Each structure stands twice: as C-alpha cells, then as structure tokens.
Amino acid sequence: MDNIEAIRGTKDILPKKVIYWQYLEKTASEILTKAAYQEIRTPIFEQTPLFERGIGEATDVVGKEMYTFTDRGDRSITLRPEGTAGVVRSYIQNKLFASGGVERLWYSGAMFRYERPQAGRQRQFHQIGLELLGSKAARADVEVIAIATDILKALGLKNLSLQLNSVGSKEDRQTYRQALLDYLTPYKDNLDSDSQDRLSRNPLRILDSKDKKTQEIAQNAPSILDYLGDDSRHHFDKVCTLLSDLSIPYELNPRLVRGLDYYTHTAFEIISGDLGAQATVCGGGRYDGLVSQLGGVETPAVGWAIGMERLILLLEKLQPLSPQTPDIYFVSRGEKAENYALVIAQNLRHSGYKVELDLSGSNFLKQFKRSDRSGAKICLVLGESEVEQGMIQVKNLENSEQKTVSQDKLLEILTQLIN
C-alpha cells in the first residue's frame, strides 16, 4: 500500500522553515501597521464569477490555472488564485467605502493555481498583499511601492530591482494596441509561434517574449509610454518624481506588462537577480476599474502582492535562522519524581520560562544526553531522593556547575542563572 503524500505542488512547511515564515510575517506586519494598513482575512474560496469578472476571462490565470469545482449545492466555486478580487469583493459587500476616506488593507494567505511546479512556483503558494482603495493620487502609488521596498530592505535582501511602467488608461491602451499591431503585423511570419497567437489575443505580451528573434523585432516597437494620454502621462511622471524624492531607485521598463486584466496606469515588479526564471518577488500596480467592474462605485485603487515562497528562498540564502531552544530541560526519574516534575514544569512555564520536559522515562545518562542536544542553558534534575527531601538539582549546562536547592528557592535561583 502506497503512503499518502502531499498533493503535487504543495509543501509542508516544517518547523525548521517555519522560523523564516514567522520572521517574514512579523517584519511585514510591523511595517504595514506603521503605515496604517489593517489586516483583512477573506475566504479562501469564492464564487467563480468573481475571478472571471475581476481578473479577466481571457487571462491564463482564469483560463487554465484555476482550481474550480462544483459544490454540493451546484454552485461553481474557485480556490482563490490571487488576493485582490476577494478583498475588493469584501470592500464592496461590507461597504468599507462608507468610512469616506481611503481604506488601507493588507492580507496574507494561501493562493492556488494549477501550474507546473518549479523552483519558486507551487500550486498552493502564499502571498502577502496590500490594497489601498479610494485614492487616485500618485502619492498612493508611491506609498504602496515604498512599503514594499521597506519590507524587502528590512529583511536584508539585496540584488533587487524595481521595474516600473505605466499601462495607461483603457483608452490609452486601445490606441497603443493598434499602434503595436500596425508595427508587428508586417513581421508576423518572423515571430515565434506563441507570439503569433498573441497577435490577436494579447499583443502587449509579445513585448516580453523570450524568443530571440521576437525580441529583436520588439526592440524597435513603439513604446506604450509614448501613447499615454495627458492625464496618464502626468500621473506617471509624478510617480517617478516622488519615487526619486524618496530615493527609491527604479528602472523604466516599457515592456513590463501585467497578466491580470484589471491593471491600469502604474505597473511595477520587483525582481531578484538571485532567483531562477521565476524572479518576480513582488508585483502590483493600479487598478482603477476593478471596483466598479465588480459592482461597486467607481473607486481608484493600487496594490501589490509579494510571493512568500520566493522571498523565503532568498532569506534562506542570507542568514540562517535557528529554531527556538528551551531555557530549561527537565530530567526526572521514578514515578513520583516524574509526576511532580510535570507540576514544576507547568509552574515554571507560568513564570515565563520555556521548559522542555523529558518524557522518555529512560535512565539519567540518556536524559542528560538529550538535555545537551536540546540547546537549553539549564538542566533541572528531579529523582527519588530529591522528591523525598523537597530539593531539586539545578545544573548549568554551559559550565557544568550543579547545585542542589530547595524547591521553594528554585525560581530565585533560575532568575539569577537565566539572563
């Protein structure tokens, strides 16, 4: 009989790795909180049309990557492939706009996409994301980008680059799309086959094709930045200026195209030079049309998401984090002593110590070996004789000093030894 294993593209995050996750979550939530963002938790599954309408039916994410199933009530349900649609749905449903001003929200959690797993890409993966709803100011775009760079900096990451583009308004994109088609169509036969398909479906994507020939052709293609209307142009210029004011370096990348339909104007990615092909660590942008598209009142918004697995790959290369060790390792032998040790351990925990109780029942030698391996500073020893005399032995594992003390004095002695 074969053992049951985790589903393809999913991973257990074992205790050794969890430390990195906790570190990342703590760092991010502190920075988000400082910027007045509040955490929101939305369901992991939603009605399928939310994503179809929100992300766009023509996108790959919706077209071929969603975990969609019919539930027992015959409803079409989808495991969320990204976080924004759910947050926006919640924003509309709970009338969060009623508070008048802007709404600053962040989330973290599992997302699901049916893709071929590879380094930095799983079927169940995790994102930390942020959404700023209700402001169309360029300052909002920059605030959001600055928070992302702050988080990455606080984590100590290097070799990152912020790629910046504007995909303009819907109208801008229409005119640009036509201009691009006019340019590319004569070269149609020289494009790679994927790009030929995209000519009709999504010509903007051709720009970041990895095919050599296509790249050469795309080299001289018109740039979207030349097709921005006055408002879009002005907005984008301001974003650039403000980023410079904050000394946040960026690279203009007119070929940066985001794969989800809801993006407008500012689009950005933060990519790492230390990952493989899946190098985008953070991606986001403005999505002014999404709230109304999902049935809310016209609300401008910006946001991003960070791929946590990818970040953790980078963190692991930086500094190794070691797991928590107990302050005290508790050795006991003999039934009375064992039972009483449980009581003392509980009291010590209530007093704030991290206590690991040896439950093996094996001889002292083995228990001491384990105490050494546990990484604890102090070893407590309780045996038959100590129980009878109301005493306990306190051993300092760092210098091997050991003394027998009265159980009433234990806390006192421990405060002297620890810290």
Next chain:
RNA sequence: GCGAGCGUAGCCAAGUGGUUAAGGCGGUGGUUUGUGGUACCAUUAUUCGUGGGUUCGAGCCCCAUCGUUCGCCCCA
C-alpha cells in the same frame, strides 16, 4: 499544456548487467544501570520512487507511471 535532466536509508551519497547493495552525517543500544558535550564498540536499505518488460541474471537496459529539478508558457 510542451521540452530536457534526475529519483539508492531520516540526510549526503558510491555503485553503469554477474555471488552478501561502499562510505559519511544522524539515530539507537552499550562501555558509563544518578549525570551531557569527547572517544571506542555494536546496530541502523531482504532492497535501489512505483508497475511492467528484456535477460540465465537488473539499482544499472527498455516502456509506462508518479514525484522532483530546470527551461517554455504564465505569474507572486
């Protein structure tokens, strides 16, 4: 969904058709039955991801399947 590589113990691995599957780390037991970190000894895979096939004989060759890695696609 497509292309390529890989899959031997908890981990790192040697082994490329011929009797019993190197070694290291780790684990467990002991030397040391109330005292750790060292040392020494012993032990730790009836079996090479799984299922078929070729062969007198397969971890090694072939096919399928699953998993994994890299690339494409796509995205965080």
